[in-house]
Amino acid sequence: DGGITQSPKYLFRKEGQNVTLSCEQNLNHDAMYWYRQDPGQGLRLIYYSQIVNDFQKGDIAEGYSVSREKKESFPLTVTSAQKNPTAFYLCASSIEASLGSRELFFGEGSRLTVL
Amino acid sequence: AQKVTQAQTEISVVEKEDVTLDCVYETRDTTYYLFWYKQPPSGELVFLIRRNSFDEQNEISGRYSWNFQKSTSSFNFTITASQVVDSAVYFCALTTWRNYGGSQGNLIFGKGTKLSVKP
Numbered sequence: 001d002g003g004i005t006q007s008p009k010y011l012f013r014k015e016g017q018n019v020t021l022s023c024e025q026n027l028n029h030d031a032m033y034w035y036r037q038d039p040g041q042g043l044r045l046i047y048y049s050q051i052v053n054d055f056q057k058g059d060i061a062e063g064y065s066v067s068r069e070k071k072e073s074f075p076l077t078v079t080s081a082q083k084n085p086t087a088f089y090l091c092a093s094s095i096e097a098s099l100g101s102r103e104l105f106f107g108e109g110s111r112l113t114v115l
Numbered sequence: 116a117q118k119v120t121q122a123q124t125e126i127s128v129v130e131k132e133d134v135t136l137d138c139v140y141e142t143r144d145t146t147y148y149l150f151w152y153k154q155p156p157s158g159e160l161v162f163l164i165r166r167n168s169f170d171e172q173n174e175i176s177g178r179y180s181w182n183f184q185k186s187t188s189s190f191n192f193t194i195t196a197s198q199v200v201d202s203a204v205y206f207c208a209l210t211t212w213r214n215y216g217g218s219q220g221n222l223i224f225g226k227g228t229k230l231s232v233k234p
Contacts, residue, residue: 058221
């Protein structure tokens with residue numbers, strides 16, 4: 001079945017450690033996104049990529065990094081510079097880069113807890 | 116500024132009741148899109164509907180209906196004869212074509228309304 005796969009589903013990290021969240025899609029979508037969700041909050045955009053080997057910062061990119069070496073993959077690294085990394089992270093994709101008009105397809109998320 | 120307000124944090128109803136989730140938006144743009152997404156306990160967001168600013172027709176899809184009123188900047192969502200499977204967090208979102216200092220075309224989400232449908 002086509003869809004977006006995020007792993008791991010749950011992740012625990014000690015302070016000062018970097019951690020990478022995986023996001024893979026087999027929908028042949030051009031655009032991919034990373035969102036952060038905090039309890040009782042909406043989603044906030046971290047990074048997005050409209051095409052392979054290109055990505056742009058979202059509203060809360062500080063302390064995060066991404067890469068887009070393959071169309072189907074968009075991993076997110078949460079670095080030690082991220083001051084409050086405990087959150088639920090959602091990866092999404094859309095058929096094309098014109099975010100304004102196309103719906104997003106989401107993965108099931110990764111819950112990161114910093115100990 | 117662009118903003119989406121979902122004033123109802125949590126709603127609890129009994130099965131078969133009708134329920135309306137409110138969404139009020141703010142934007143200076145005349146061209147924009149509004150969305151509703153459902154987030155079940157499994158975590159992923161599921162797309163429900165997209166509406167552009169030039170189409171004010173209300174829409175019905177099974178037990179779901181949406182009321183878009185530009186005069187009040189609202190895009191409300193009604194579930195008729197609610198079921199336990201409707202229990203989820205529902206998000207309203209807005210996007211425009213302009214860059215207001217954030218990412219161009221970025222989806223602005225409301226904080227969500229948690230709907231609990233009890234049997």
